[in-house]
Amino acid sequence: MNPKPFSPTLQKKIDLLKAKRSPIKLGAIDFDSPLLLAPMSAICNYPFRLLMEELGAGGTVSELISCHGINYGNKRTREMLYIHPREKNIGIQLFGEDPQAMAESAKVAQEYGPKFIDINMGCPVRKVVSKGGGSALLKDTKKLAPFFALMKKSLEVPLTIKIRTGWDVDSINAPEIIHIAKEEGVEFVAIHGRTRTQQYKGEANWDLLEMIGRTSPLPIIGNGDLHTAYTTQLRMKTTACQALMLGRGCLRNPFIFLESYLEDPKEAYFSPDDYWEIILRYFEYLEDYATQERTLLVQMRKLIVWFVAGFPGVAKFRGDLFKAKELEEVMKISEEFFKELTISNQFAKNIDHEKPFMAGGHG
Numbered sequence: 001m002n003p004k005p006f007s008p009t010l011q012k013k014i015d016l017l018k019a020k021r022s023p024i025k026l027g028a029i030d031f032d033s034p035l036l037l038a039p040m041s042a043i044c045n046y047p048f049r050l051l052m053e054e055l056g057a058g059g060t061v062s063e064l065i066s067c068h069g070i071n072y073g074n075k076r077t078r079e080m081l082y083i084h085p086r087e088k089n090i091g092i093q094l095f096g097e098d099p100q101a102m103a104e105s106a107k108v109a110q111e112y113g114p115k116f117i118d119i120n121m122g123c124p125v126r127k128v129v130s131k132g133g134g135s136a137l138l139k140d141t142k143k144l145a146p147f148f149a150l151m152k153k154s155l156e157v158p159l160t161i162k163i164r165t166g167w168d169v170d171s172i173n174a175p176e177i178i179h180i181a182k183e184e185g186v187e188f189v190a191i192h193g194r195t196r197t198q199q200y201k202g203e204a205n206w207d208l209l210e211m212i213g214r215t216s217p218l219p220i221i222g223n224g225d226l227h228t229a230y231t232t233q234l235r236m237k238t239t240a241c242q243a244l245m246l247g248r249g250c251l252r253n254p255f256i257f258l259e260s261y262l263e264d265p266k267e268a269y270f271s272p273d274d275y276w277e278i279i280l281r282y283f284e285y286l287e288d289y290a291t292q293e294r295t296l297l298v299q300m301r302k303l304i305v306w307f308v309a310g311f312p313g314v315a316k317f318r319g320d321l322f323k324a325k326e327l328e329e330v331m332k333i334s335e336e337f338f339k340e341l342t343i344s345n346q347f348a349k350n351i352d353h354e355k356p357f358m359a360g361g362h363g
């Protein structure tokens with residue numbers, strides 16, 4: 001499916017900033033820039049990944065996908081593996097506790113054409129951890145070498161991992177895990193700078209991430225709390241990590257990957273019309289992806305509400321949007337909102353980034 005082209009004005013703005021990016025290689029994997037989209041469950045489906053790649057993400061990762069769901073041939077799980085032909089730098093993330101099951105599911109997943117397979121070793125959610133998956137894998141490092149080795153054996157594409165800094169403040173073991181990963185041929189390590197116990201509280205520990213970035217034998221992707229183009233640009237200029245990963249930031253600023261390359265990331269670069277255009281683009285992808293009108297409505301409303309956070313008049317708009325029962329109405333109200341909006345400068349948005357936002361997730 002080829003979408004309707006962006007207007008020449010918007011396309012030109014996108015191209016100008018995309019031209020400022022430099023491609024990078026992390027291990028054996030090529031990316032278009034060092035700013036990657038973080039995996040986010042129920043968000044990073046192909047419509048969203050594709051949109052973010054078009055809006056400057058140097059690469060993307062799927063949401064976490066259950067190895068058991070894949071191995072049982074669960075229809076919904078298998079659908080999650082789908083990669084759109086226009087997605088360029090995409091990895092599939094798997095989760096599970098059993099090396100054999102993970103290796104088996106990785107074999108299936110690679111048939112869908114990802115550039116790499118990633119292991120989720122950061123999910124703090126009890127349901128996942130209690131079975132030994134996600135961040136529980138950080139606890140028993142003796143098990144990791146044979147786990148990685150088995151995964152590697154079943155894969156033709158590269159293997160990567162996404163971890164947290166450790167289980168808790170007394171067991172920070174990211175450096176040890178990185179060394180094991182290096183020995184077993186893992187390509188890179190993405191690190192969310194919090195411990196499992198921290199969940200999403202407090203701040204990501206960038207001092208630690210920088211220390212690891214300086215000394216790691218593997219490429220490191222630093223992740224956590226890069227919520228604005230301004231903070232991302234600052235970090236990009238000084239970081240010892242080889243790349244950065246952004247999650248929640250792009251939900252409030254879908255242009256964050258591009259605006260991080262502005263000379264002044266506080267400048268108003270993308271207009272309200274540009275917002276509306278990218279929302280329509282997402283809608284086109286979603287129409288192709290979602291089989292039910294209800295899913296379309298829920299997904300569109302969710303995304304629009306995130307994108308408008310902090311804009312003037314948003315409280316009333318949000319209220320109207322949640323009252324709307326039909327998709328057509330959601331789109332009409334939203335179009336009117338963007339047509340009347342005069343400011344779209346991200347820096348002028350009234351958002352307190354110290355306040356927790358989406359303080360829960362699978363990594």
Ligand SMILES: Cc1cc2nc3c(=O)[nH]c(=O)nc-3n(C[C@H](O)[C@H](O)[C@H](O)COP(=O)(O)O)c2cc1C
Pocket residue numbers: 038039040041043062063064093120121122123162192223224225226227245246247248249358359360361362363
């Ligand atoms: C809603 C949500 C869902 C998430 N799902 C995943 C996931 O499926 N796999 C994963 O490794 N991390 C997941 N994460 C964690 C993010 O990838 C990232 O590590 C975390 O949000 C910190 O980065 P940020 O501050 O840029 O958002 C999720 C986070 C959120 C907020």
